[in-house]
Amino acid sequence: MTAAPEQGHHAAHTWQEARQRAFEVAAPIPASPVPLRAALGRTLSSDVLALQDMPHYASSAMDGWAVNGSGPWILSEPGQRLAPHQASPIVTGGLIPPGAKAVLRSESGVITTDDDGLPILGLGGAAKPGEPRNGQHIRKAAEEAAGGEVLIKAGAVLNPAHVALAALAGLDEVEVLGKPLVRFLLTGSEVVDQGMPGPGQVRDTFGPQLGGVVELLGGIAGDQVRVGDSYEDWLAALQDVEPDVPQEAAGLADVDAGPPADVVITTGGTGRSGTDHFRKAVAELGGTLLIDGIAMRPGHPAVLAELPDGRFVLGLPGNPLAAMMALFTVGGPLLAALGHGSMPETGEVPSGAMIDADPGRTRLMPFKLVYGLASPAQHAGPGMMRGLANADGVMVVPPHGVQLGELVQAFALPWGKPLPVPKPPEEKPRKAPARGQRKGPQGPVDWSALDA
Ligand SMILES: Nc1nc2c(c(=O)[nH]1)N[C@H]1C(S)=C(S)[C@@H](COP(=O)(O)OP(=O)(O)OC[C@H]3O[C@@H](n4cnc5c(N)ncnc54)[C@H](O)[C@@H]3O)O[C@H]1N2
Numbered sequence: 001m002t003a004a005p006e007q008g009h010h011a012a013h014t015w016q017e018a019r020q021r022a023f024e025v026a027a028p029i030p031a032s033p034v035p036l037r038a039a040l041g042r043t044l045s046s047d048v049l050a051l052q053d054m055p056h057y058a059s060s061a062m063d064g065w066a067v068n069g070s071g072p073w074i075l076s077e078p079g080q081r082l083a084p085h086q087a088s089p090i091v092t093g094g095l096i097p098p099g100a101k102a103v104l105r106s107e108s109g110v111i112t113t114d115d116d117g118l119p120i121l122g123l124g125g126a127a128k129p130g131e132p133r134n135g136q137h138i139r140k141a142a143e144e145a146a147g148g149e150v151l152i153k154a155g156a157v158l159n160p161a162h163v164a165l166a167a168l169a170g171l172d173e174v175e176v177l178g179k180p181l182v183r184f185l186l187t188g189s190e191v192v193d194q195g196m197p198g199p200g201q202v203r204d205t206f207g208p209q210l211g212g213v214v215e216l217l218g219g220i221a222g223d224q225v226r227v228g229d230s231y232e233d234w235l236a237a238l239q240d241v242e243p244d245v246p247q248e249a250a251g252l253a254d255v256d257a258g259p260p261a262d263v264v265i266t267t268g269g270t271g272r273s274g275t276d277h278f279r280k281a282v283a284e285l286g287g288t289l290l291i292d293g294i295a296m297r298p299g300h301p302a303v304l305a306e307l308p309d310g311r312f313v314l315g316l317p318g319n320p321l322a323a324m325m326a327l328f329t330v331g332g333p334l335l336a337a338l339g340h341g342s343m344p345e346t347g348e349v350p351s352g353a354m355i356d357a358d359p360g361r362t363r364l365m366p367f368k369l370v371y372g373l374a375s376p377a378q379h380a381g382p383g384m385m386r387g388l389a390n391a392d393g394v395m396v397v398p399p400h401g402v403q404l405g406e407l408v409q410a411f412a413l414p415w416g417k418p419l420p421v422p423k424p425p426e427e428k429p430r431k432a433p434a435r436g437q438r439k440g441p442q443g444p445v446d447w448s449a450l451d452a
């Protein structure tokens, strides 16, 4: 828990500066190959070509017999070259044997015996007139694509069908733009992750939530590790290039240690108190503080650091709403920059309330739209989630406050609808509406033209 902050400490960055800095300190992660199973939703960085003809061999589209010439046909062993009037059994997808000219569906043929008692295939059953036509029910090689043809262009965001197409084309991996992998270190000995919390305990809001938000902000959510309150635990968890921290002991054994994280997000312990391990651990690891507090509320203790191995560490305050605001402010731009994206947009909404000045601090206020006006949400204290859960966006209230009806900067929630486009000031109609179409109260009639 947090004690008094250091005397005379001032947040180094305004809200706008903090966003800009978080965006500028990160360079896009270079493109690299990923296995197809991990490719969904990624942005392709080089064209996918067919590695060979697709399909790469002629195959049967039906269960039945491969045949050469007209019937009746003498049956031979599957796979052997067929001479005229010979046939051999084949299944859907089976390799067309040399010499075959068509496939006769099983329901169009009947097997009888000739005078010598040898099996003979003849037309029958459901055979249609002219069946089998030359080439009928044969899927030709290269009918989908020739080897070397471009199947998916660089820049495509891979959908499930793209991934399947790449597999059909013979690829095991595809080249995609880098996307930041994020791991989580959750702190707080008072935090319980299931059941009813007792007095002095609090249910963990971060475990079930952060991964989802990180994905919406353009990151890949990696594993979560719960860290004890001691400095040694903190240091060890941050130090571990990859979490050899015994996750089973931490009760979170869902993900095995994979590739190194690009970003580590910590929760809690950002306050400048006896349990502020963040800054101390970053310093001991030779890291650099890039953002050390932001002149905003809630979320002012947010910290961003870079470790010598290139990982960014984003320290979110423990208060749940404060953490979300810090994540939107710093995490959004950081993840966008790492993932080849652009700075998350902000817009404007007309304020539905007069909001007093709070010198030196930007306030981030979840709002609901009421008749087109952004009305500050209730239940939006730093430790609450109810206001944000039902909000339509977040207002960025400048230190000098806002007048009722004034346009104020705002951003949409990563899971919500975009902000409405503010209506331009109403223009006066250039032409009088046609007679009979005019709505609303009629004004006084101007007879002056009749006087002329
Ligand atoms: N004397 C001062 N005290 C505090 C100040 C201050 O300036 N002077 N700032 C306050 C603000 S603002 C914030 S925000 C917090 C920052 O605290 P920490 O980041 O150090 O976080 P903790 O102290 O560990 O926890 C704060 C609060 O959040 C709860 N918490 C922590 N983890 C979770 C979780 N996973 N799920 C739900 N809630 C969590 C924790 O129980 C505390 O109630 O400091 C203020 N104090």
Ligand code: MOO
Pocket (backbone or CB within 6 Å): 296, 297, 298, 299, 300, 301, 317, 319, 321, 322, 382, 383
């Ligand atoms: O960051 Mo604290 O309230 O401003 O929650």
